[in-house]
Structure formats: C-alpha cells, structure tokens
Amino acid sequence: MESSRTAVTRLTAECRLVEIDGAQHGFAVHDDPLYLNPRSQAWQAFVIGTVRDWLTS
Incomplete structure (x- = not known):
C-alpha cells in the first residue's frame, strides 16, 4: 500500500486511492x-461501484 500512497x-x-481494510489487491481475492x-x-x-461512480461522475 505504501508504494500506492506515494504514487x-x-x-x-x-x-x-481506495483502501479496503482486509481486502487483497484490486479485484482479485486469491x-x-x-x-x-x-x-x-x-x-x-x-x-466495482467505486469505479463505476468515478467513471460516470
């Protein structure tokens, strides 16, 4: 996460940057x-909802 926060x-x-406590990377749940x-x-x-809202706002 730290590299993403820096980026x-x-x-x-x-x-x-959307951080979801306990979730794994992106869409994948290994x-x-x-x-x-x-x-x-x-x-x-x-x-999915966050991306949809961002793209349609």
Whole structure:
C-alpha cells in the first residue's frame, strides 16, 4: 500500500486511492477466487461501484 500512497501524491491526473481494510489487491481475492465468501462479494461490489461512480461522475 505504501508504494500506492506515494504514487498518488505524484500523479497529475485526477485520481483516488481506495483502501479496503482486509481486502487483497484490486479485484482479485486469491483466497476466494470464486467469490463465495460474503466478505469477498462485498469487497468486489464496493470496488466495482467505486469505479463505476468515478467513471460516470
């Protein structure tokens, strides 16, 4: 996470770093690749919703 936090401060384009406590990188959930765990499903929905809102705002 630290390298991402540093990168965000250096970017000139609009950006937003979204940190999800306990989640793994991006869309991937390596411990639950089929997203059967409700927590994995919630993380996935949050990430997709955040990206959708950013792209449509």
